[in-house]
Amino acid sequence: MEYKRSSALFAEASKVIPGGVNSPVRAFKGVGGTPIFIKEAKGAYLYDEDGNQYIDYINSWGPMILGHAFDPVVNAVIERAKKGTSFGTPTELETKIAELAVSMVPNIDKIRFVNSGTEACMSAIRLARGYTGKDKIIKFSGCYHGHSDSFLIAAGSGLSTFGVPNSPGVTQGTAQDTLLANYNDIENVRQLFEANKDEIAAVIIEPVAGNMGCIPPREGFLQALRTVCSENGALLIFDEVMTGFRLSKGGAQELFDIKADIVCFGKVIGGGLPVGAFAAREEIMNFLAPLGPVYQAGTLSGNPLAMAAGYEMLKRLNEDEEVFNRLEEKTLYLENGIREVIANNNVSFTINRVGSMISVHFDKNHVYDFETAKNGDNDQFKAFFHGLLNEGVYIAPSAYETWFITDALTYDDLDKTIRAIDKVTANMK
Numbered sequence: 039m040e041y042k043r044s045s046a047l048f049a050e051a052s053k054v055i056p057g058g059v060n061s062p063v064r065a066f067k068g069v070g071g072t073p074i075f076i077k078e079a080k081g082a083y084l085y086d087e088d089g090n091q092y093i094d095y096i097n098s099w100g101p102m103i104l105g106h107a108f109d110p111v112v113n114a115v116i117e118r119a120k121k122g123t124s125f126g127t128p129t130e131l132e133t134k135i136a137e138l139a140v141s142m143v144p145n146i147d148k149i150r151f152v153n154s155g156t157e158a159c160m161s162a163i164r165l166a167r168g169y170t171g172k173d174k175i176i177k178f179s180g181c182y183h184g185h186s187d188s189f190l191i192a193a194g195s196g197l198s199t200f201g202v203p204n205s206p207g208v209t210q211g212t213a214q215d216t217l218l219a220n221y222n223d224i225e226n227v228r229q230l231f232e233a234n235k236d237e238i239a240a241v242i243i244e245p246v247a248g249n250m251g252c253i254p255p256r257e258g259f260l261q262a263l264r265t266v267c268s269e270n271g272a273l274l275i276f277d278e279v280m281t282g283f284r285l286s287k288g289g290a291q292e293l294f295d296i297k298a299d300i301v302c303f304g305k306v307i308g309g310g311l312p313v314g315a316f317a318a319r320e321e322i323m324n325f326l327a328p329l330g331p332v333y334q335a336g337t338l339s340g341n342p343l344a345m346a347a348g349y350e351m352l353k354r355l356n357e358d359e360e361v362f363n364r365l366e367e368k369t370l371y372l373e374n375g376i377r378e379v380i381a382n383n384n385v386s387f388t389i390n391r392v393g394s395m396i397s398v399h400f401d402k403n404h405v406y407d408f409e410t411a412k413n414g415d416n417d418q419f420k421a422f423f424h425g426l427l428n429e430g431v432y433i434a435p436s437a438y439e440t441w442f443i444t445d446a447l448t449y450d451d452l453d454k455t456i457r458a459i460d461k462v463t464a465n466m467k
């Protein structure tokens with residue numbers, strides 16, 4: 039494949055945008071080469087500026103669960119835009135999407151919309167601190183909760199790809215209030231509670247981790263976490279920015295039958311427009327301004343275009359009884375196909391999957407936390423990534439990312455992908 043125009047556009051972009059990208063994960067730093075500039079997309083396919091076509095397994099890092107340029111979403115945005123794009127006043131549409139979200143997700147009474155997953159997680163933590171009157175939080179190594187200061191400590195994919203464990207610019211004071219635990223290690227969490235008695239406001243977790251590859255919670259881990267939080271008067275925050283409206287209608291809470299205290303959303307909830315949200319039971323949400331003392335605001339929060347896109351997306355996911363089954367079946371088919379061809383080619387690997395989140399790790403050992411995720415062979419991953427790209431299969435340019443499966447994929451697309459993986463891994467080792 040030729041990437042002439044992409045390379046030229048990247049050179050131009052690099053003069054005026056740091057690293058040529060507006061989000062570091064888009065750079066090809068972890069795999070070498072220069073990023074591909076996408077011109078348009080439809081369904082399961084991306085088309086780049088050089089006219090190359092790809093089967094897309096990033097899907098805007100999750101949101102396009104029903105495919106790119108999904109007609110109902112596109113039409114809703116067009117119709118809404120004609121009537122004005124922002125008023126800074128309440129609109130009926132905000133109530134409609136809030137009612138729908140509250141009806142789909144278990145255990146939440148109220149929801150507030152923001153503009154990104156980062157904002158949702160940052161606001162959830164502030165709310166938890168305000169509600170409990172405590173300062174410290176526990177996060178897990180390798181989990182990503184957006185780029186706000188409290189979370190930029192061992193924060194998974196973006197930072198791991200660049201080998202920066204913690205970002206400069208985060209003050210010592212902020213870092214001190216963030217305690218780190220190992221994913222899937224409940225004893226570690228218990229020890230932190232023991233050592234910081236009555237100081238911990240909340241534990242925040244990706245209920246299925248997706249920012250160190252896909253890492254499922256061990257049997258009983260989330261339940262134990264729920265118990266430890268309740269025993270210690272700390273809130274359990276599920277960061278469902280990735281898992282929400284993807285693993286099931288009600289997200290991970292529904293899939294694992296665990297009640298979180300606060301839930302964060304992003305990605306799918308915006309249907310491809312910039313949306314995040316956080317939600318909880320009434321008594322917690324009423325702590326927010328203007329009802330309560332915890333301040334949180336946004337000029338473009340609940341923006342009409344964004345709400346129109348999100349509402350259409352959630353409505354389809356709510357009304358289509360089979361969509362999550364189809365996603366499960368397609369991803370299982372892909373998993374089985376990949377397993378077979380890589381094993382035949384004698385390359386060491388592990389595949390992790392929950393629903394339509396899946397990742398391939400080039401290490402034969404079980405991958406269950408950040409340390410084990412780091413053991414993967416990055417040279418092999420690079421060869422895998424570039425090989426697949428050349429075959430017209432677009433996966434994330436980092437070994438620490440999950441693949442996001444879209445319902446727009448056909449079995450023919452999946453077969454092509456499996457054949458491409460066969461060809462590429464046959465040349466690895």
Ligand SMILES: *Cc1c(COP(=O)(O)O)cnc(C)c1O
Nearest residue numbers: 154155156182183184279280304
């Ligand atoms: C993507 C992501 C975020 C951040 O969302 P942005 O919209 O990129 O700010 C937070 N948490 C998780 C689990 C994510 O995957």
